Structures are given as structure tokens and as C-alpha cells.
Amino acid sequence: MSALFWKELADHFGRRRFTLLLGLVALGLVWGAFVDLGQLASTGRQFFFLDVFTTTAGVPISLLSFLSFFGPVIGIALGFDAINAERTQGTLARLLAQPLHRDSVYNAKFLAALLTLALVVASMMIVVIGLTMFRMGIAPTGEEVLRLTGLGLVSIAYLAFWLALAITASVLFRNTVTSALASIGMWFALGFLITLLGGVLADRIVPDIETTDDAVRHVTIESWANRVSPAGLYSEATSILLDPIGGRALNLFTIEPGRLEGLLSTPVSAGQSLQLVWPHIVVLVAMVAILLAASYVRFMREEIRA
Amino acid sequence: MSALIEAHGLTKRYGGFTAVDGIDLTINEGEVFGFLGPNGSGKSTSILMMLGLTEPTGGTVRVCGHDPSRNPLAVKRQVGYLPESVGFYGDLTGAQNLRFTAELNGIPRSDADARIAELLDTVELEDAADQPVVQYSRGMRQRLGLADVLLKQPRLVILDDPTLGLDPAGIVWLLGIIEELSARQGIAVFLSSHQLQEVQRVCHRVGIMSHGKIVLEGTVAALTAQTDAGGFRITLKVEGANDALDAALTALPSVREASRSGADVVIESDEDVRAAAAATVHEHGARLLEMRANDRTLEDIYLRYFQETVA
Numbered sequence: 310m311s312a313l314f315w316k317e318l319a320d321h322f323g324r325r326r327f328t329l330l331l332g333l334v335a336l337g338l339v340w341g342a343f344v345d346l347g348q349l350a351s352t353g354r355q356f357f358f359l360d361v362f363t364t365t366a367g368v369p370i371s372l373l374s375f376l377s378f379f380g381p382v383i384g385i386a387l388g389f390d391a392i393n394a395e396r397t398q399g400t401l402a403r404l405l406a407q408p409l410h411r412d413s414v415y416n417a418k419f420l421a422a423l424l425t426l427a428l429v430v431a432s433m434m435i436v437v438i439g440l441t442m443f444r445m446g447i448a449p450t451g452e453e454v455l456r457l458t459g460l461g462l463v464s465i466a467y468l469a470f471w472l473a474l475a476i477t478a479s480v481l482f483r484n485t486v487t488s489a490l491a492s493i494g495m496w497f498a499l500g501f502l503i504t505l506l507g508g509v510l511a512d513r514i515v516p517d518i519e520t521t522d523d524a525v526r527h528v529t530i531e532s533w534a535n536r537v538s539p540a541g542l543y544s545e546a547t548s549i550l551l552d553p554i555g556g557r558a559l560n561l562f563t564i565e566p567g568r569l570e571g572l573l574s575t576p577v578s579a580g581q582s583l584q585l586v587w588p589h590i591v592v593l594v595a596m597v598a599i600l601l602a603a604s605y606v607r608f609m610r611e612e613i614r615a
Numbered sequence: 616m617s618a619l620i621e622a623h624g625l626t627k628r629y630g631g632f633t634a635v636d637g638i639d640l641t642i643n644e645g646e647v648f649g650f651l652g653p654n655g656s657g658k659s660t661s662i663l664m665m666l667g668l669t670e671p672t673g674g675t676v677r678v679c680g681h682d683p684s685r686n687p688l689a690v691k692r693q694v695g696y697l698p699e700s701v702g703f704y705g706d707l708t709g710a711q712n713l714r715f716t717a718e719l720n721g722i723p724r725s726d727a728d729a730r731i732a733e734l735l736d737t738v739e740l741e742d743a744a745d746q747p748v749v750q751y752s753r754g755m756r757q758r759l760g761l762a763d764v765l766l767k768q769p770r771l772v773i774l775d776d777p778t779l780g781l782d783p784a785g786i787v788w789l790l791g792i793i794e795e796l797s798a799r800q801g802i803a804v805f806l807s808s809h810q811l812q813e814v815q816r817v818c819h820r821v822g823i824m825s826h827g828k829i830v831l832e833g834t835v836a837a838l839t840a841q842t843d844a845g846g847f848r849i850t851l852k853v854e855g856a857n858d859a860l861d862a863a864l865t866a867l868p869s870v871r872e873a874s875r876s877g878a879d880v881v882i883e884s885d886e887d888v889r890a891a892a893a894a895t896v897h898e899h900g901a902r903l904l905e906m907r908a909n910d911r912t913l914e915d916i917y918l919r920y921f922q923e924t925v926a
Contacts, residue, residue: 312718323706399702403763405668406696407719408688612669614659 313404313414317421321387329386330429337433340372341440350445355576358449359456359551361441372437373547376430376464377540381500383429384471385492387422390485391476392608397485402613411609419476419601426468434461455579459550463586466593467543471496473597477604480611500540507534507541539593546589549582617680618643619771619803620665624674627660634660636827637674642805644770647797649814650807651917652824658807659699661824662775665805666696679770692720695764695772699779701756705749709740709759712748713766720767727766734762737792754785761792771803772796778808790817811917823917849882849889852905853896856880860899867891878904 321330345367349360362372370378392415395401405411434457442448449457474495478488511530518524535541553576577585620642627635635657642648652658663669665676667683667690675682681689703712710731717727735741738758743751751759757777764772774793778786794817796802808814815821815835822832831838853860856875864873869886882892889908896903 312715316715398705399698399700400704401702402668402696402698403701403703403716403760404719406666406691406694406698407716407767408692408721409719410688610670612663614663614668 311417313409313417314421317418318424321421321425326386326425329383330425333383333429334432334436336375337372337436338440340368340375341437342444343367344372344441346441346444356453356456356551356553357445357447358438358441358453359553361437362460363551373551377467377543377547378500380464380468381471381496381540384426384468385475385489385496387425388419388472388475389479389489389492391418391422392479393483393485393488394479396483396613405613412605415476415605415608419472422472422476423465423469426472427465430461430464430468452579456550456553456582459579459583459586460547463543463546463550463590463593466590466597467539469597470539470593470600473600473604477600480604480608499538503538504535504541507531510534536592539596542589542593546586549585549589553577553579553582618677619646620676620678620805622661622665622674622676625661625664625671625676626673627657627664627669628672633827635664638824638827638829640822640829640832642771642803645797645801645803647793647804647806647817647819649811649818649821650805650824651809651811651814651821652807653809656824657827658809658824659775662696662773662805662807665773666690666694692767693770695767695769697760697764697772697774697777699775701760701763703748703751703756703759703763706747708745708747709751709755710735710744712759713763716763716766722766730766731762734765737765738762753780754782757781757785757789761789765796769802771805773805773807775807776809777806778810778813786813790814793817847882847884847887847908849884849887849892849906849908851880851882851892851896851903852878853880853901854878854904855901856896857899857901860896860901863895863899864892867895 320326340361344361344364346361348366349357349364352360354360365371392401395404401414404414438449438457471492475488475492478491478495479485482488482491508531511527511534514530515523515527518527532541532545535545618641620640622638622640624637624639625635626633626637638657638661640661650658650661660669664671665678665683667687670684677683678690679693683690703709704715707715713731713734714727717724717731722730732741732744735744738761740755740758740762743755748756748759757780761774761777764774777789781789790813793804793806797804797819806814806818811821811823818835820832820834821838822829824830856878861873861875861880864870864880864882867882867884867888868891870882870884870888872883874881882888887908889906893903893906
């Protein structure tokens with residue numbers, strides 16, 4: 310299996326996808342260089358390095374929104390042709406005629422793509438943090454490092470979901486274009502439609518918001534609908550991690566960081582935040598596992614005709 | 616001598632369609648077996664079951680003593696398989712593709728390089744070794760495929776329609792290699808094809824598939840006898856043929872039957888009676904315009920099954 314893993318990894322870093330991946334890390338450079346640090350510093354908030362990821366000062370969208378919107382594209386790009394391209398090329402039958410288990414083919418492909426994703430996420434974050442350190446001349450605190458590590462892990466789990474989705478599509482659809490389109494369709498459905506539907510559902514069940522209880526119910530319905538979507542889970546988890554003050558309230562309200570006036574403005578500890586996002590990580594990983602298991606069963610029993 | 620492939624009642628159904636219908640098959644060590652039949656007669660499906668690439672619906676198959684569905688690795692370590700349309704990683708060179716196969720087979724790097732060079736030499740690709748495979752022609756890919764199959768030093772190679780898309784010279788070359796493999800290295804070859812006349816000369820034994828069943832199986836000579844089709848068929852084109860000539864031709868020694876339609880006279884005989892037939896035509900004052908003789912071989916039987924399937 311290791312031979313296949315290294316070949317797949319070389320493929321991802323080979324000329325085919327290298328441009329895409331390099332482009333992403335380069336985009337990190339843009340954020341690192343253009344985020345308006347002066348404006349950030351003037352707010353006097355406590356967690357400077359966390360704010361770099363969520364601010365829109367000096368850049369069109371925050372780095373976090375960018376990851377949340379375009380992360381799926383990277384995940385899908387690395388997985389949508391995993392199995393069916395081998396089939397179209399005629400290499401799958403030859404590969405499976407060699408003494409290796411069918412699941413190794415599958416596992417090697419998933420793991421190589423996952424490692425690639427992890428490396429891209431890590432390099433992008435390191436570039437941003439490094440540039441910020443260089444420009445400001447301060448280093449992140451231990452608390453910040455912990456939270457940023459958490460962010461990295463959640464981001465990798467989030468991208469892994471889209472990777473697993475795309476690999477599933479590559480097993481189900483023989484045509485690479487079909488599987489790419491199906492994956493993108495699922496991205497729209499899970500990333501955007503569910504959130505919209507959650508709003509509609511909440512309006513239906515709680516049409517008039519008169520009391521605080523109504524408001525709470527409305528928001529609860531919305532946030533539960535959101536939790537079905539990996540994008541919803543991701544944004545909730547990242548808010549908790551990156552906004553130690555506002556984010557902890559997210560079990561009640563889905564509120565953008567910093568918009569909670571009047572709440573006690575004492576930050577929760579990194580450990581407590583990590584505890585709060587633990588379920589999110591578990592659910593994301595479970596979603597990945599379910600997708601992989603489904604396509605795995607399908608792939609293991611499939612007829613491999615050249 | 617032990618059997619390398621042993622199939623009993625091997626069956627594959629797709630929904631209501633039976634692709635392979637209870638075939639029995641035994642392939643021995645060092646043997647070249649021709650698995651013949653028209654397209655869609657179940658040859659490839661049978662091969663997929665032998666490699667564990669699809670699960671049989673019924674029956675059993677053992678390859679090198681192992682069940683390919685239960686213990687695919689043991690089978691694949693000893694069996695080389697060249698699929699119907701073999702593919703390679705286009706951006707890698709021929710040599711790199713082989714090196715990857717060597718790694719998958721756990722062949723140490725030091726052994727692999729020497730063996731790859733030798734095999735590329737055997738399949739006459741030594742000059743193209745460092746070209747990316749996208750630039751290879753169909754014939755070159757097929758040859759690279761053969762090198763790929765031999766890399767693991769198999770006891771048995773299964774070639775699924777290897778002559779497909781090759782030019783006549785390529786086919787002759789390929790069959791030469793197959794003969795050599797079995798004669799010099801004692802590798803058993805299981806060869807599927809729909810072109811009987813091309814492969815029959817290298818096969819020790821053939822099996823003919825039709826509609827998922829093996830309808831004939833044995834050595835070429837035995838099959839010819841078995842189908843009672845031995846002998847000659849001589850076709851004459853005669854100007855001024857008449858009933859008296861027919862009778863005279865029928866009366867020639869070893870002739871079973873002479874029949875005429877228009878100017879064509881067909882003689883069925885046990886021996887070659889061309890000279891005698893020509894003389895007889897001449898004696899009857901008719902003019903011989905053309906004469907052809909063909910061996911009645913397996914091909915007639917094969918064609919019969921082939922046409923049935925097409926119809």
C-alpha cells in the first residue's frame with residue numbers, strides 16, 4: 310500500500326494539481342500581507358492572532374469565510390476522479406491484478422489526498438501567522454496557538470468531508486465530469502440550501518417572535534438545521550474557537566463574533582472552547598466515516614471490468 | 616503436474632442474463648490454452664471470476680490452488696493478467712510504469728531495475744523506455760502490458776484478447792513470445808481471443824465458448840476428429856459441367872460427395888483429389904476455370920457458433 314500512497318502523493322504534488330495548491334498557499338500570503346493590522350490593533354481586543362483570521366479589514370472577505378466557501382472546492386478537486394479516472398484510463402484492472410488488497414487502493418488514495426489537504430491548510434495558516442508576526446513583531450500566546458491548532462484540525466476535518474464526498478462520487482459515477490458535478494451539487498445542497506431551509510423551517514414553526522422564548526426556539530431550530538450541514542458545523546466550531554468571548558454563547562445564539570454587547574466580556578479558556586467544539590469535530594469525522602464506509606462497501610464488491 | 620486453474624460449474628448471472636453458464640475448465644502447468652469465442656460469449660467475465668475481480672454467482676474456481684474471491688492476494692502473486700484494454704499512467708514513462716508495478720509486487724529496487732531492462736528488451740521497447748506512455752501506440756502499449764505481466768515472474772499469465780487492435784506483424788510477434796514463454800520458461804498461458812485462425816497454432820488446447828457455455832474443448836486435432844469434419848473441400852469453377860461429370864467426380868476414390876450449382880462444383884473428400892478432379896474435368900471436355908481446396912478445420916465449427924451468435 311505504501312507504494313501506491315507515495316505515488317498518489319507525488320501525483321497531487323505533481324504538475325496536475327500543483328498550481329491549484331500553490332495558488333492557495335499564495336493566497337494565504339495575500340491575507341498575511343494585506344489584513345489591516347493597524348485597524349485590528351486599534352480595537353484593543355485580546356486575541357490578535359485569532360482576529361487576523363476573522364477580520365475583513367483590508368481584505369474582501371475574511372480568511373475564514375474563504376476557507377469555508379472554497380475549502381470544499383479543494384476537497385472535491387483532490388477526490389472527484391480518485392477511482393473513476395483509474396477506470397477510464399484502464400489502470401484500475403491492472404492495478405487490482407497486482408498483489409494488493411482492494412481496500413489499500415482506496416485507503417492509499419484517501420490518505421494521500423488527506424495528507425495533501427492537511428499540508429495545504431497548515432502551510433496556509435503558517436504563512437498568515439508568520440507574516441503577521443513579521444509585520445507586528447509579536448508572537449502568538451500559548452492560548453492563541455492552542456486555538457489556532459484547533460482551527461487547523463477542524464479545517465482539515467471539514468475539508469476531509471468534501472474529499473470523502475468526492476471520492477464517494479468517484480466510486481458511484483464512472484464519468485469524471487458527472488462525479489465532479491454531483492460533488493458540486495452536493496456542496497450547494499449541504500453548504501447553502503440546508504441553511505436556507507433551516508430558516509424557512511424556523512419561520513414555519515415559530516411564525517411570530519413575541520417572547521424571548523420564541524426567539525430562543527427560532528434560533529434553536531435554525532442552528533440544529535445548520536448542524537446537519539458540514540459548513541454549518543464548521544462555522545459554528547470556528548466561531549467558538551476564534552471568538553473566546555462571544556463564541557461560547559453559540560449554544561443559544563448563532564451570532565457573528567463581536568456582536569454580543571452586554572454579555573460578560575470575560576473570555577473562556579482554550580480548553581473549554583476545545584471542549585465545546587469537540588462534538589463538532591466528532592460529527593464531522595463521523596460524516597467522513599459514513600461516506601467512506603458507504604463507497605468502500607460499494608467499491609469492494611464491484612466488478613472491475615477493463 | 617497440478618492444475619493451475621480448476622473451474623467447476625462456474626456461473627455468473629447479471630439479473631436475468633446468464634453471462635457464464637456453468638463452465639468446467641482445467642488448465643495445467645506450462646500449458647497454452649486458447650479460450651475462444653465470439654464477442655459477448657462470456658470469455659472476459661470468466662477471466663474476471665478467475666482473478667476475483669468479480670464474484671461468481673455459482674460454482675467454484677481455484678487458481679494456483681486458491682479461491683480468488685477469498686484469497687485474491689495468493690492468486691495475484693502468481694498470476695499475471697493483461698486486461699482487454701490495458702492502461703498505463705500516461706504521464707509516467709514506460710520504465711516508470713513498470714517500476715511502480717515492481718514496487719506493488721514488493722520486488723526490491725536492485726532486482727527490479729535489471730529485470731525491467733531485460734523485459735523492455737524482450738518486448739522491443741528499450742528505445743521507448745524513457746518516453747511517457749501517452750506517446751505510445753496501441754501496439755507499444757500492448758507490448759508494455761506484456762512486460763508488466765511478466766515482471767512478477769508468474770506461473771500463469773492470463774491474456775484477455777491480446778491480439779485485439781494489433782497489426783498482422785504484431786500478432787505474429789505476440790504469438791511468438793507466447794510460444795517462447797511456455798516452451799522456455801514453462802509459464803502457462805491462458806489466452807482469450809475471438810480470432811481462432813490466428814491463435815490456434817500456438818495453443819496446446821482450446822475451448823470454444825458460445826452463449827456462456829464451453830461447447831467444445833480439447834486439442835485442435837482431437838476436436839477436428841470429434842466434430843467429424845476432417846478431410847477436404849474442393850471447389851471447382853467449370854465451364855460446360857454436366858451430370859455425367861458430377862457422377863464421374865463422385866466416383867473418384869475417397870470422394871464422399873460432389874454437388875454442383877451453376878458453374879460451381881463442390882467436392883467433399885477424405886484426401887486431396889485435386890489432380891484427379893482436374894483430369895476428370897478435362898476428360899469430359901469441360902474447361903476448368905478455377906480450383907480451390909481448403910482444409911475442413913475447427914474454423915468451420917467455430918464459424919458456425921460465431922454466426923449463430925451474430926444472428
